[in-house]
Amino acid sequence: MMKPIVFSMPGNELLSESILIGLEGERGNFTERQFPDGETYIRILSNVEEKEVIVVCTLHEPNPKLLPLFFICKLLKDLKARSICLVVPYLSYMRQDKQFNSGEAITSDYFAQLISSFADRLITIDPHLHRRSSMNEIYSIPCNVLHSAKLISSWIKNNIQKPLLIGPDSESEQWVSEVAKDAGAPYIVLEKLRRGDNEVEVSIPQTEKYKDHTPVLVDDIISTARTMIETLEHLKHAKMKPAICIGVHAVFANLAYDELIKAGAKEVVTCNTIPHNSNKIDVSKILIDSYKNQ
Numbered sequence: 001m002m003k004p005i006v007f008s009m010p011g012n013e014l015l016s017e018s019i020l021i022g023l024e025g026e027r028g029n030f031t032e033r034q035f036p037d038g039e040t041y042i043r044i045l046s047n048v049e050e051k052e053v054i055v056v057c058t059l060h061e062p063n064p065k066l067l068p069l070f071f072i073c074k075l076l077k078d079l080k081a082r083s084i085c086l087v088v089p090y091l092s093y094m095r096q097d098k099q100f101n102s103g104e105a106i107t108s109d110y111f112a113q114l115i116s117s118f119a120d121r122l123i124t125i126d127p128h129l130h131r132r133s134s135m136n137e138i139y140s141i142p143c144n145v146l147h148s149a150k151l152i153s154s155w156i157k158n159n160i161q162k163p164l165l166i167g168p169d170s171e172s173e174q175w176v177s178e179v180a181k182d183a184g185a186p187y188i189v190l191e192k193l194r195r196g197d198n199e200v201e202v203s204i205p206q207t208e209k210y211k212d213h214t215p216v217l218v219d220d221i222i223s224t225a226r227t228m229i230e231t232l233e234h235l236k237h238a239k240m241k242p243a244i245c246i247g248v249h250a251v252f253a254n255l256a257y258d259e260l261i262k263a264g265a266k267e268v269v270t271c272n273t274i275p276h277n278s279n280k281i282d283v284s285k286i287l288i289d290s291y292k293n294q
C-alpha cells in the first residue's frame, strides 16, 4: 500500500493525527485563511504529485466547511494528486432525503452530487440512511460505510452494569438492535412523533420489568437533543433509574448538550466523529482499517 499524505481540515487535528500514525502516512501541510472580505485563501505547501491523498473533514455545521473543502480538493487535483479520499466521520445533509412539501429541496441529493464531483472516494461512519438503503443511491463515488455499533457495545460492556438499551424511535432500531446484540443486553424501541424542529413526542414504553436496569439511550445523531430529552422525561415518569445517553454523532445544536444534562442524563457519551467534550469512544481504528483494506 502506498503511504498516503494526510491533510486535516481545521478542527480535525486529533483524529487526523491518529489516522496519520495508524497509516504511517505523511503530514500534508497547507495554509488556509480568510481575506478581510471573508473569502478563503488556500496554499498547499507539501508536494502531492502522484500521491494518494486523504483529507479529513467531519461535516457538522457543514456550510462554512464546504467551500474550503471544495477548494482544497480542486487544488490537490491541479497539483496532480493521484487520488483524493475524503474521511468524513460525520456526513451531514443525510436527513433531508424526501420532499415532505412541494417545492422543498432534497438537499441530501444535491450535497451528494457536489461531493461526488470533487473527490474520488469517501469513508464515513453511520450515515443517516433512513429512506435510502445505500449511499450509492445518491453518491456516484465509492463510499465505505463504517459502523460504530461494536465500539459502542464494548464501551457499554466495560462501563455499565445491567444495561437496558433504548432506541427513541423506529429509525434508531438499526443501531440499537446491533449494539444490544453485541453487548448481550435487552433493548426496547419507542415510537416518536416529530411535530417540528424543536418539538418531539415520544410514546411511553412498557418499562415495568426493567426497573432494576440502567437505561441506555442510543441514537445516531443528537442534534437539538429533543428526542433524548423527551425520552428521559418518560423514563423519569416511569421511575426508571437515571439514564445514560449515547449518540454516535455529537452534533449538539446551540445549547442542546447543556439542556440534555439539565434534563437529567446521568452521562452523555459520544464517538469522536465530531470533536466534543462527551467523546469517549474512539473511531480512529475502524477508519484506519477501512483505508488499509480498500
Ligand code: R5P
Residues within 6 Å of the ligand: 095, 168, 169, 171, 172, 200, 219, 220, 221, 222, 223, 224, 225, 226, 227, 228
Ligand atoms: C432521527 O431521524 C435521528 O435518528 C435522530 O433521532 C435525530 O436526528 C435526533 O435529533 P434531535 O436531537 O434534534 O431530536
